[in-house]
Amino acid sequence: MLETGIRQFRMAMGMVWGRKLDTANLARLVEDALATLAEFGEPGSDVQQVLDGPLHDPAARRDFINRSLRRTARRLDAQSPFYQRRFAAAGIAIDKLDVETLRSIPVTVKRDLIDRQAEFQCADSSRYLATRTTGTTGRPAEIWLSRYEIELLSGMGALAAVLRDEVRSSDVIQVNVSSRATVSVHLNAAFCRLVGCGCRVIGIVPPDEALDSLTEGAVTLLATVPSYLGELVVAARRRGLGPDDFRLRRIDGGGEVLSASLAAAARETFGVTQVNDVFAMTEVIPVTGRTCSAGHLHHDINMGLVELLDLETGEPAAPGALSTVVITPYFPYRECMPVFRYDTRDVVRCLPQETLECEVAGIPATSPVLGKADQILRLGPADVVTPRELVEAVEALPSQPWPARFRAQLADGRLRLRLPESALDGLSEAGAYDHFAERGLDVDLVLVPDEDGPSLRPVRSDLHETTFVATPALIGE
Amino acid sequence: MSPFQLSLMEFAVAGTGAVLTSAGALSYLRRVRLERPAIGTFNSRDIRILFTFIVFLPLLYALLPHWALTFFLSVTFASALSIGLRPLVGPVTLWIAVGTLIGGSIWLSRTMLGTVSGWQLSWLEGDVLVVLAAVAIANLYVQGGMKFKHVAWFALVLAGYDLAFTTVLPVNSHLAEEFLGWPLDPSFGMRFGLYNATIGIGDLLVYALFLIAAFKAYGRVAGRIAMGLIMVFGVAAVSVAPLVLDSFITARTDVAIPAQTLFGPAAFLAYLWMHGRYGRERTMQEFLASADVVTPASAPAVRPAPVLEPVPAPSPA
Numbered sequence: 169m170l171e172t173g174i175r176q177f178r179m180a181m182g183m184v185w186g187r188k189l190d191t192a193n194l195a196r197l198v199e200d201a202l203a204t205l206a207e208f209g210e211p212g213s214d215v216q217q218v219l220d221g222p223l224h225d226p227a228a229r230r231d232f233i234n235r236s237l238r239r240t241a242r243r244l245d246a247q248s249p250f251y252q253r254r255f256a257a258a259g260i261a262i263d264k265l266d267v268e269t270l271r272s273i274p275v276t277v278k279r280d281l282i283d284r285q286a287e288f289q290c291a292d293s294s295r296y297l298a299t300r301t302t303g304t305t306g307r308p309a310e311i312w313l314s315r316y317e318i319e320l321l322s323g324m325g326a327l328a329a330v331l332r333d334e335v336r337s338s339d340v341i342q343v344n345v346s347s348r349a350t351v352s353v354h355l356n357a358a359f360c361r362l363v364g365c366g367c368r369v370i371g372i373v374p375p376d377e378a379l380d381s382l383t384e385g386a387v388t389l390l391a392t393v394p395s396y397l398g399e400l401v402v403a404a405r406r407r408g409l410g411p412d413d414f415r416l417r418r419i420d421g422g423g424e425v426l427s428a429s430l431a432a433a434a435r436e437t438f439g440v441t442q443v444n445d446v447f448a449m450t451e452v453i454p455v456t457g458r459t460c461s462a463g464h465l466h467h468d469i470n471m472g473l474v475e476l477l478d479l480e481t482g483e484p485a486a487p488g489a490l491s492t493v494v495i496t497p498y499f500p501y502r503e504c505m506p507v508f509r510y511d512t513r514d515v516v517r518c519l520p521q522e523t524l525e526c527e528v529a530g531i532p533a534t535s536p537v538l539g540k541a542d543q544i545l546r547l548g549p550a551d552v553v554t555p556r557e558l559v560e561a562v563e564a565l566p567s568q569p570w571p572a573r574f575r576a577q578l579a580d581g582r583l584r585l586r587l588p589e590s591a592l593d594g595l596s597e598a599g600a601y602d603h604f605a606e607r608g609l610d611v612d613l614v615l616v617p618d619e620d621g622p623s624l625r626p627v628r629s630d631l632h633e634t635t636f637v638a639t640p641a642l643i644g645e
Numbered sequence: 646m647s648p649f650q651l652s653l654m655e656f657a658v659a660g661t662g663a664v665l666t667s668a669g670a671l672s673y674l675r676r677v678r679l680e681r682p683a684i685g686t687f688n689s690r691d692i693r694i695l696f697t698f699i700v701f702l703p704l705l706y707a708l709l710p711h712w713a714l715t716f717f718l719s720v721t722f723a724s725a726l727s728i729g730l731r732p733l734v735g736p737v738t739l740w741i742a743v744g745t746l747i748g749g750s751i752w753l754s755r756t757m758l759g760t761v762s763g764w765q766l767s768w769l770e771g772d773v774l775v776v777l778a779a780v781a782i783a784n785l786y787v788q789g790g791m792k793f794k795h796v797a798w799f800a801l802v803l804a805g806y807d808l809a810f811t812t813v814l815p816v817n818s819h820l821a822e823e824f825l826g827w828p829l830d831p832s833f834g835m836r837f838g839l840y841n842a843t844i845g846i847g848d849l850l851v852y853a854l855f856l857i858a859a860f861k862a863y864g865r866v867a868g869r870i871a872m873g874l875i876m877v878f879g880v881a882a883v884s885v886a887p888l889v890l891d892s893f894i895t896a897r898t899d900v901a902i903p904a905q906t907l908f909g910p911a912a913f914l915a916y917l918w919m920h921g922r923y924g925r926e927r928t929m930q931e932f933l934a935s936a937d938v939v940t941p942a943s944a945p946a947v948r949p950a951p952v953l954e955p956v957p958a959p960s961p962a
Binding site for chain 2: 169170171172173176197200201203204206207208209210211212213214215331
């Protein structure tokens, strides 16, 4: 207890002074948290303060943001060639930087990361692990993380998850994300090592193989992407599997739109009460977002600044407006290739904070991610259709076409929706139109052969990895 | 007084102190929950830190001038009392009680020591202070996760320490003499005629720790055994020792007995026996769920709401 107090003090001082945190100290704090749970069954009563920080007071939060921004910008100005030039061009005084003057610095976009990758690396850090975005939105960007970042991010994640009882030492986590998502896979493994739980990294393999692993009875947590979750649900139902065949406690999904219908189907099929829709993005890691019980997306305010900029004007978005999420991870949480004012192009609706009544109402929130900005369809000045609306509508079809395959385009001022033929199974033509109309979508439907479905909308589960499991042996049979 | 009468007097004083402190600590453990930090449970490294404090603190006490020592003790007692009283009374009552007890000790020791009854009143007030502080600290440690195993090792190491610091480097006996008649004497004692009989707060703290750690670990039977050992080795043996040993008589002809030297080995052996007989100790969670708690733990603490941390998640685009 005394020793833990000293460790917490050291970590708190590191955060207050903005110095790099001692990751070995953090790992020992995870051990302390596990020992605390083993002895008491729960953390002490002020755990919320430890997890969320004292940032519910707007004035304290503003002061914290300004100090964090200056600290982060000061380091980038000294270490990052890209931001040295960018700050100089913007003519900002870093020591006076705050949330208002911040807007004079242009946002960083994915194109910057792709075209000038080397300029983002800080001179005082060493590269350790690279991860590439999957390229579903175009050319992939490559992000390097340092060893410090990997140790810090896994440690912070493990500490928070243990204190929230999201992960226990007795758990086994099955990871069904692309094996090329190196950071995600690496973090999962490091996280499990710290917590002392099992980690089964399987990848995007044929769904039946993943289901075989899930039904063995060891796996209690599943981390995957929504499209692959859809494939798993479909395969499980085809095999007649139900809640009694699984020991799952929770499913974490992220990186794509998770529809309400798919989440409900996953809960029903796998017998879990929770399917978490997590907002995470390699470029802005470790700033993440979680969906609360009211369906809001609450953004992390401790490790980065989240700005909501109006899609039209680029100015701070008014409540109700569609906005793009712009994120600045703070130093010392990013070291190797940090970004500053990174425009994720993920679109959300801005929610007025005073109307929030959920369990985390003190933390700013938005609507869930509605899709990428370049995939928004505009039928009129105030009439837009978001990818989420389309995914929700398609995945709610009686045929349960998970993951949703469709392509939406504007044609003669109307929304044209291409779907695989089987998506409308069980519905008459009129019934199909009614289905979309009930969801506020006045569409013209075009059906394509099922085999053309995957080309309509690429999803992450398309990155299937080959295995020998289902292949007959070539020799020795 | 004859040596036998002195032993009886010591037995009465030490016994009263041991029973009041141990029973008070046990009652508190069964009824009151202290706040604890979000993360942290007592471990063996904490015991080493604690022991380091115990070794160096008396040296500091011996070096400090009396006014500084009184200030230091005031802060120490105020902290201990506030920890123990906070779950029981509101902040105003708490600080009035703490102020009255500490202020009363200072006032009584400065004005009332001219008569035997004045000494007795001063001792009585100080005894309340000492018992309350020991009850609070014992509970702070055990409710903070200190295990029976830790207490047993602590008592064993203190046995050697106590012997060394009473005979080879007699800081403890020097301090006992120095504290006598000064405010906030960290001892439980009483005066009868010309004689003062005392037992140190450290000894009382170890007895209380031993009892409640045994009770928490193994239940009522273990608690009864622990209390019996406290009375035999922590009180009776300490009181009788001067009748058979004259090696603890100081230059001022005061008798200073290293109580932990007698109690520590017995406590450690008792722990080994109980561990062999009963097996794994109960965790605090298991203890709170048992019938040994008078007021069962109320509704389990609400888990923190799900928010915002980088639980490793699927890789984004």
